[in-house]
Each structure stands twice: as C-alpha cells, then as structure tokens.
Amino acid sequence: MAGIDDVARRAGVSATTVSRALSGRGRVSEKTRERVRRVADELGYVASATAASLATGQTMSVGVLVSLTGRWYFATVLDGIAARLAPHGYDLTLYDLTDDAAQRQLLFETSLRRGRVDGILALTVTLSDDEIDALLGLGLPVVGLGTPSPRVPALRVDDRAVARAAVAHLLALGHRRIAHIGNSKGPGAGCDVPTQRHDGFVEAMTDAGVPCPVFVQTDFTVADGRRATLELLQREEPPTAIFAASDELAFGAIFAARERGLRVPDDLSIVGVDGHEMGELFGLTTIDQFPRRQGERAAEHMLALLTATDDPTPPAAPPATVPVVPARVPDISTTVPVIPARVPAISATVLSEPLPFELVTRTSTAPPAE
Amino acid sequence: MAGIDDVARRAGVSATTVSRALSGRGRVSEKTRERVRRVADELGYVASATAASLATGQTMSVGVLVSLTGRWYFATVLDGIAARLAPHGYDLTLYDLTDDAAQRQLLFETSLRRGRVDGILALTVTLSDDEIDALLGLGLPVVGLGTPSPRVPALRVDDRAVARAAVAHLLALGHRRIAHIGNSKGPGAGCDVPTQRHDGFVEAMTDAGVPCPVFVQTDFTVADGRRATLELLQREEPPTAIFAASDELAFGAIFAARERGLRVPDDLSIVGVDGHEMGELFGLTTIDQFPRRQGERAAEHMLALLTATDDPTPPAAPPATVPVVPARVPDISTTVPVIPARVPAISATVLSEPLPFELVTRTSTAPPAE
DNA sequence: CTGAAAGCGCTTACAG
DNA sequence: CTGAAAGCGCTTACAG
Known part of the structure; x- marks a missing residue:
C-alpha cells in the first residue's frame, strides 16, 4: 500500500x-x-484511517448499540442509520448487545473505552444504571432512539400517544374488552418504550371508563405474541380486541386467533405498532412509526453533533431536528474531506419534537361482533 | 481519559x-x-485502539459487507457473526451495501482502503467483477458466505443440493407441476446462490422427466413472493407446488394462495429455504440452513485466519472447519490480550466442507389434490 | 501557497 | 524482568 x-x-x-x-x-x-x-x-x-485518527483525534466512525436478535425493527433502523452515515465518510461500528453478562461487561468496560468511535447511537435496548453511567462517562456524544433512560438524550416517538391512538381506534369501533400485550415490566416501571405504551394504554382505557384493563407481559417475538394471545383467548371473558406493542406480536396474535378458529377482525380485532413490511400482507392495522426514517434521523442528529464547529456562542436553540449537514457527498475519487469537529456539550435530554407516527387502518380491525 | x-x-x-x-x-x-x-x-x-492499531498494524476489527435492507436472513447471520467476534476483542464494522452506485464506489475505492479492518466477511451480495477486484486487491483476508464469485474463498451450502432436496420432497409427494420462484438471473447465469438454487431445481426436474419446468424470476421480499405466485396461479396450468428460493418468498406464496381462495397444502404445496423464525407459525415446510450458525462459522473462520501465527510451513490442509481459536475469552477487567497475527495467504476457493442444511417438514406440503 | 518538525498514544526490537 | 528510544502514518501549528 x-x-x-x-x-x-x-x-x-x-x-x-x-x-x-x-x-x-x-x-x-x-x-x-x-x-x-x-x-x-x-x-x-x-x-490510513488509523494514522489520521491518531493525529486528529477523530475516528470518523459512529458506534451503534443494538440488540439485533431477530428483530425486524432494529435491522430496519440500522439500515437507515448506515444509509445516512456512509455518504459523510463515517463508518459504523456495530455493538450487538446480548444478555450475556460477561459480554456486556467487556463491551462497556473495554470495547467502548478504546476510543474507536466519535459518538454512540443507542437504539432502544434495556440498559442498567451502571451501563448508562459507563455510556455517559465515555465523554462522547450519545444519542438514543427511544432509549430507556431519561438521562440519555434521545429521539423518540411519544409512545403513550402511540398507545392512546391505537386504543382510541379500537374504542371508536365500539370495543370495550381490549387487552394489551407487550413487554412492560409492569405499570409505571420506567420510561422505556414498552412501559410507555403500556401506560398510554391504561390511561386511554381509564379515560374510557375501564379502569383495570387486561395486560399480558411477554417478550417481543411473533411466537410470544401467539402464546400471550392464546392465553388471553381462553380466559372467561376473552377480549374482543388486542393492542399489541409491536407488529411482530400482532402477527403472533393473528396466528393464535386463526388457530382458535376465530376470524380476524370479525371475532377479534388486532392493532400493532411499527409499520412492519409484512403488515400489509397480514392486513394488519398498525401505528406506523417509520423505523427506517427514524434511523436516518438519528444518524443525521449524530452527524450534526459531530460536525458542529465549536461555535463560541453555544446555540440557544438545541441542534433541533433535521437540517443537519447538507448532503455534501465527499469527493469520491480520493480522500474524504471533513469539517473538523469538536465535540459540543449536549444539553437537552429530550431532543427536538417527538418523532412522527401514523395510524394505518387495514383489515385486522372492525367493530366487535355482538 | x-x-x-x-x-x-x-x-x-x-x-x-x-x-x-x-x-x-x-x-x-x-x-x-x-x-x-x-x-x-x-x-x-x-x-487507545487507534494508537495500538497504528503501532501494531492490527485494527482488531472485522468488516462485514452486507445488504441489510429488510432481509431477515442477513440480520440473523450478522447476529451470529457479532456474537462470535465480540468475545475475542474484535469489533465489527458494518458496510451496508446499497444499489446506489456512488455509495458503492465510495465504499470500494475509499472506505475499504482506509485500513480500518483486518479482514472482510462478505455476505451473499451481488458484486461486480470490478468490486471483486477491489475487494481482493485490498490485501486482506476475505471470507465469503455464499458469495457470488468463485474468486472469493467462501463458506457455503451446496445450493444445488438444497434445491434438489426441496424438489425431491415435492416429487415424493407426487407433484409434477412444480414451479420455482427465485432471483436467478436465468439458467446458468453464474454461481451465485439464487442461480445455484435455480439450476438445482432444473436438474431435479429434468431427472424426474420434466425438462422445462416453470420458473419466475423475482426479488427476495415477501411482497415479491406474493406477486410471483399470483402470476403463476392464473396461468392455464397452474402449479400444484411451489419451491420458493427463500422463506420470505414462501410466505408471500402462502398469502397469494390464501387470496386466491386456495388451501395450503391441499390445493398448493409450498417449500421455502432458510429456517426463518416465522416458518413454524406459517406451518412452512422449508430447508433450514441455520443462518445464525452460518454467521458464527464465518466469524470463526475469519478469526482463525487472523490469529494464525505465520507458521513457516504452510498447512497442507486448509484452515478447515471449526476448531479455530479456543474459547479464550480475554481477561475482561483490563485490556484484551491478543495473539499477534500475520495475515496468511488464503489458498482455497471453496473452504472446507459445505455448510449443513436440513429439510423441515411442516404443514405447507402434501400430495396434490387430484 | 508550501515545508520541516513535532506530536497523536501506543508497541516493540534492542540493550541491559 | 525492565526501560529508553524509535517508529507506526498521518495532521497541524509554526515559520517562511
């Protein structure tokens, strides 16, 4: 070379x-x-990236904390992130978070501290307080996407509002026996995404005069959705509608209904959350949160932090939403020119306005039978 | 710090x-x-990873070339790779390949040449000859997983055998009007995965006395599978069975059948390939190729190449299958001890024996109606 | 506009 | 077993 x-x-x-x-x-x-x-x-x-990094102090790489295990949502968000980072000459270092304690410790105490990235994008993963401490103690900009801790500045959708929109749709159709399946650790357990959705569900139901609505806690796979639904369907008073905290859970619910010989939506209405690519084929009514776009925005936000020239007058308004770096695709033929960056202090806990979502009505919801 | x-x-x-x-x-x-x-x-x-890299010439990072866009298979393989790399102190740099020409050029002519990784894992992505040249010209170990070019040393399943196994299953049930949907660019177009599956399909059919079996070319999403199947079903002589080149295509086929009022498997049998997590719920008969395990093995193989001490006597037998690095999880509390590595020349084009696969019979296949 | 020199933070012969 | 010094391949004040 x-x-x-x-x-x-x-x-x-x-x-x-x-x-x-x-x-x-x-x-x-x-x-x-x-x-x-x-x-x-x-x-x-x-x-050489290595030599340049040592000399400049910038690695031109962004770390992404994610738990890939089979979740469609994360893969999609990741794709959006990668798409935005690449044209700006930033590499993406993937830190796949597992449940393995030793591996997590290695990650937070060593890997992340080796200075290989300029900033960290933390996708919705459950982090312990110690892990959050480690993350924030890195001295790097950290941007979350729907992150569990209020201490991490994050882009996020208003998940309580998401839940209320889903429930409102079912209520409007005339449902009252609405159950929720999701991964909330219980009412008011935290500010993580599943709990927010759970709390929004309870709020909406309470407002509608159903103070103690049915909730089943479960993991986030299709199989879990099926299991939780089967359980619900054999109760004395089975629900006429289910609000699932993800589309994959909702798919599972559809399978369960089918297995029990119930028709969707005639015997059981189902709403999910995400905007999964298979939703249309399942005819699933859902709250689309545009995951790929979320990934793009998270990346844009990170880029804005990384390329911000350390303006002596700290901007009164936080870096805000999108405007970010102009789509200045670097001269491809040679080296990537880069605006020298100084890491600015991040102020706000919640960034800019909440991310958009949208109810997409399809054929998995209808008025209850009776 | x-x-x-x-x-x-x-x-x-x-x-x-x-x-x-x-x-x-x-x-x-x-x-x-x-x-x-x-x-x-x-x-x-x-x-500091940067300083250490500059001094040692090793980055302790592996690049992964993949096209994430929504494909379950790749996300799963990636998860397997990450799981194997992390305990050995290797980071994973993700290069998400899109169809965008400018981005690809930037990737192959600049990003990959910045010396940020010690080796490259190329997941099944279609690469042009020039791109293969660029990849091999990097002077880094490259390991493919089901890669398109015979020039890239790769771990792979015998995809012709996969196709033959699927078809054999359908033939044994009594089917003769078997159609194939996949992404082969046509008969004998190359040695890429979709084409291998296509060719295996044709071979098996020819052997069974059906010389010109029906094939529909399509992309790899669920929606594509549905479309291709709808097309097949309105032909004069619709197939009684479909061999889909992926589980996602097969899901699409199931949706299409349902839309047409056909029962699966009574009116239409369907076989897929992959071992998708939702396969069981769909009752899909499939050829499981254990994607996560494939990712793990690809990572293990790369680690073996990277940690191989440059033995003066080049091993007569190629690095072979798994034995690899002993599960020597580094001392977590401090820095990661690492065997100094010299990149050995890679000889074989096809590595070790083919990866395993297995027919999983479920409820989407049965003898034809008549 | 251009260059010599110092420095980024480690690792590694070499010498002891 | 331990250390002083050179070197990894760039970038960046500083000087001209």
Missing part, C-alpha cells in the same frame, strides 16, 4: 501538502491539488 | 512495562503485572 510519502515524492511536494490537498483542509494551489490528486489516484493512495 | 504514561507513573514503571503487563505480550513479573492492572483499573485506563 502506498503511503503519503510515496505520493509526496512522486508529486514533487511535501507530505504536508499531500495531506492538505487530499483532505481539503488548508490552502493549496489548485494546480498542486490537481497534481496530488492525480498521483494519489495512480498510486491508489488513501490515507 | 488517562493515558499509558499516567498508569506508568502511578505504578512506578515504564510505559513499556504497562503495555506488556496489560497486553499479555512479553515477560512481566507477576507482581508488577498485578500492580499495573490495579492502577489501570483505578484510572479506568484502556489502551
């Missing part, structure tokens, strides 16, 4: 000039820049 | 010794090592 000195020699300039010509930082005559670019291309020279 | 000199000073030794004590490379008295460890813990010191 050619090094910067090879290019310098061949172009008849110093390494300093090569660095400047290729990075776009500092003045270089157009003529010199041209020549250096050409030589770099000939030699196939690209600056 | 504390640096190595802080630790050295406080422990009363040189930086050299700190490095040795924490990395496990080189002799250090047990007593000194203890003290250094303790001080490092107190100070929360972890060696």
Whole structure:
C-alpha cells in the first residue's frame, strides 16, 4: 500500500501538502491539488484511517448499540442509520448487545473505552444504571432512539400517544374488552418504550371508563405474541380486541386467533405498532412509526453533533431536528474531506419534537361482533 | 481519559512495562503485572485502539459487507457473526451495501482502503467483477458466505443440493407441476446462490422427466413472493407446488394462495429455504440452513485466519472447519490480550466442507389434490 | 501557497 | 524482568 510519502515524492511536494490537498483542509494551489490528486489516484493512495485518527483525534466512525436478535425493527433502523452515515465518510461500528453478562461487561468496560468511535447511537435496548453511567462517562456524544433512560438524550416517538391512538381506534369501533400485550415490566416501571405504551394504554382505557384493563407481559417475538394471545383467548371473558406493542406480536396474535378458529377482525380485532413490511400482507392495522426514517434521523442528529464547529456562542436553540449537514457527498475519487469537529456539550435530554407516527387502518380491525 | 504514561507513573514503571503487563505480550513479573492492572483499573485506563492499531498494524476489527435492507436472513447471520467476534476483542464494522452506485464506489475505492479492518466477511451480495477486484486487491483476508464469485474463498451450502432436496420432497409427494420462484438471473447465469438454487431445481426436474419446468424470476421480499405466485396461479396450468428460493418468498406464496381462495397444502404445496423464525407459525415446510450458525462459522473462520501465527510451513490442509481459536475469552477487567497475527495467504476457493442444511417438514406440503 | 518538525498514544526490537 | 528510544502514518501549528 502506498503511503503519503510515496505520493509526496512522486508529486514533487511535501507530505504536508499531500495531506492538505487530499483532505481539503488548508490552502493549496489548485494546480498542486490537481497534481496530488492525480498521483494519489495512480498510486491508489488513501490515507490510513488509523494514522489520521491518531493525529486528529477523530475516528470518523459512529458506534451503534443494538440488540439485533431477530428483530425486524432494529435491522430496519440500522439500515437507515448506515444509509445516512456512509455518504459523510463515517463508518459504523456495530455493538450487538446480548444478555450475556460477561459480554456486556467487556463491551462497556473495554470495547467502548478504546476510543474507536466519535459518538454512540443507542437504539432502544434495556440498559442498567451502571451501563448508562459507563455510556455517559465515555465523554462522547450519545444519542438514543427511544432509549430507556431519561438521562440519555434521545429521539423518540411519544409512545403513550402511540398507545392512546391505537386504543382510541379500537374504542371508536365500539370495543370495550381490549387487552394489551407487550413487554412492560409492569405499570409505571420506567420510561422505556414498552412501559410507555403500556401506560398510554391504561390511561386511554381509564379515560374510557375501564379502569383495570387486561395486560399480558411477554417478550417481543411473533411466537410470544401467539402464546400471550392464546392465553388471553381462553380466559372467561376473552377480549374482543388486542393492542399489541409491536407488529411482530400482532402477527403472533393473528396466528393464535386463526388457530382458535376465530376470524380476524370479525371475532377479534388486532392493532400493532411499527409499520412492519409484512403488515400489509397480514392486513394488519398498525401505528406506523417509520423505523427506517427514524434511523436516518438519528444518524443525521449524530452527524450534526459531530460536525458542529465549536461555535463560541453555544446555540440557544438545541441542534433541533433535521437540517443537519447538507448532503455534501465527499469527493469520491480520493480522500474524504471533513469539517473538523469538536465535540459540543449536549444539553437537552429530550431532543427536538417527538418523532412522527401514523395510524394505518387495514383489515385486522372492525367493530366487535355482538 | 488517562493515558499509558499516567498508569506508568502511578505504578512506578515504564510505559513499556504497562503495555506488556496489560497486553499479555512479553515477560512481566507477576507482581508488577498485578500492580499495573490495579492502577489501570483505578484510572479506568484502556489502551487507545487507534494508537495500538497504528503501532501494531492490527485494527482488531472485522468488516462485514452486507445488504441489510429488510432481509431477515442477513440480520440473523450478522447476529451470529457479532456474537462470535465480540468475545475475542474484535469489533465489527458494518458496510451496508446499497444499489446506489456512488455509495458503492465510495465504499470500494475509499472506505475499504482506509485500513480500518483486518479482514472482510462478505455476505451473499451481488458484486461486480470490478468490486471483486477491489475487494481482493485490498490485501486482506476475505471470507465469503455464499458469495457470488468463485474468486472469493467462501463458506457455503451446496445450493444445488438444497434445491434438489426441496424438489425431491415435492416429487415424493407426487407433484409434477412444480414451479420455482427465485432471483436467478436465468439458467446458468453464474454461481451465485439464487442461480445455484435455480439450476438445482432444473436438474431435479429434468431427472424426474420434466425438462422445462416453470420458473419466475423475482426479488427476495415477501411482497415479491406474493406477486410471483399470483402470476403463476392464473396461468392455464397452474402449479400444484411451489419451491420458493427463500422463506420470505414462501410466505408471500402462502398469502397469494390464501387470496386466491386456495388451501395450503391441499390445493398448493409450498417449500421455502432458510429456517426463518416465522416458518413454524406459517406451518412452512422449508430447508433450514441455520443462518445464525452460518454467521458464527464465518466469524470463526475469519478469526482463525487472523490469529494464525505465520507458521513457516504452510498447512497442507486448509484452515478447515471449526476448531479455530479456543474459547479464550480475554481477561475482561483490563485490556484484551491478543495473539499477534500475520495475515496468511488464503489458498482455497471453496473452504472446507459445505455448510449443513436440513429439510423441515411442516404443514405447507402434501400430495396434490387430484 | 508550501515545508520541516513535532506530536497523536501506543508497541516493540534492542540493550541491559 | 525492565526501560529508553524509535517508529507506526498521518495532521497541524509554526515559520517562511
């Protein structure tokens, strides 16, 4: 692999000039820049990320904390993040969070501390207080997406509102025996996404005069949704409608209904949350939260933090929503020019306005039979 | 963040010794090592990945080339890879491949050349000849998983055999009008996965006396599977069975059948490929290829290449299957000790024996009606 | 506009 | 077993 000195020699300039010509930082005559670019291309020279990182203190990489295990939502969000990061020359380091204690410890106490990333995007994963401490103690910008802790600045949808919208839809159809399945650890257990949805459900039901609505706690897979629904359906007073905290749970509910010989929506109405790609085929009514777009916005927000020139006057208004970096796709032929960044202090706990969501009505919901 | 000199000073030794004590490379008295460890813990010191990389030439990171877009299979494989890499102290840099030409060019001509990873895992993605050239020209170990090019050493299942097993199952049930839906670019178009499955299908059908079996080319989503199946079902002689090249396509086929008022399996039998988590709920008969395990094995293989000490006698037998690095989970409390690696030349095009697969018979297949 | 030199924070022969 | 010094390959004040 050619090094910067090879290019310098061949172009008849110093390494300093090569660095400047290729990075776009500092003045270089157009003529010199041209020549250096050409030589770099000939030699196939690209600056070593490692060496550049050590010299600049920037890694040009963003870490993403996620628990991939089979969840469609996360894969989709991740895809959105990757799509936004790449054109800006940022790599994406994936930290797949498992339940394994040793692995988590290794992650938070070592991997994350090795300084390999400039910032961290924490997707909705349940983190312990210690883990949050570790995360915030990194001294890096951290942006959450629907994160569990109020201490992590996060983009998020108003999950109570999501739940209320789903329940309102069912109530409007005439349902009263509405059950909820989700992964809330119980009423008021925290501010994590499943609990918010649970609380929103309870609020809406209470407002409608059903103070103690039925809730079944379960994990987030299709199989779990099926199991929880089967359990609900064999109760004395089975629900006429189910609000599932995710589309995958809702799919499971549809399978369960089918197994019991119930028709959806005639005998059982079902609403999910997410906007899963298979929702349309299942005819699932859902609250779409546009996961890919969420990933894009989270990435945009991170980029904004990372490329913010350390303005002496800290912006009164927080970095706000989207405007972010203009779609300045770097010169592809050579090195990626980058605005030098200084990590700004992050102020707000909740960023900008909540993320959008939308009720998508399909064929899994209808008025109750009787 | 504390640096190595802080630790050295406080422990009363040189930086050299700190490095040795924490990395496990080189002799250090047990007593000194203890003290250094303790001080490092107190100070929360972890060696900078960037500085260490520059000094050693190893990044302790593996790049994964994948096209995430919604495909369950890839997310699952990725999860398997991450699970295997993490305990060995390797990070995972995700390169999400899109169809965008500019982004791909940026990836192959710049991102990948910045020397940020020690090796590359290329999941089944369609790469152009130029891209393969770029990949192989990196001078890094590259391991494919079901990769399109014969030039990339890869772990793979025998996809022709997969197809034959699926078709054999249908033939044994008495089907003759068997159609295939998949993403082969046509007969004999290459050695990529979809084409292999297609060719295996044709072989099996030809052997059974059906020389020109029906094939519909389509993308790999559930919606595509539905569309392709709807098309097949309105032909003059609709198939009695469908072999879908993925479980997601098969799900789409099931939806299509249902839409047309056909019962599965009575009126239409359906077989998929993958071992998708929702397969059981759909009652889908499938060829399970254990995707998570595939990811794990690909990661293990890469680790074996990366940690192979450059043995002067090149092993006559290729690195072979699994034995790999013993499950030597590094000392979590401090820095990760690592066997110094020299990248060995990779010889074989096809690695070890093919990956396993298995027919899982469920309720989507049965003898044809008449 | 251009370059020599110092420095980023580690690791590793080399010497003791 | 331990340390001083060079070096990994860039970038960036500083000086011209």
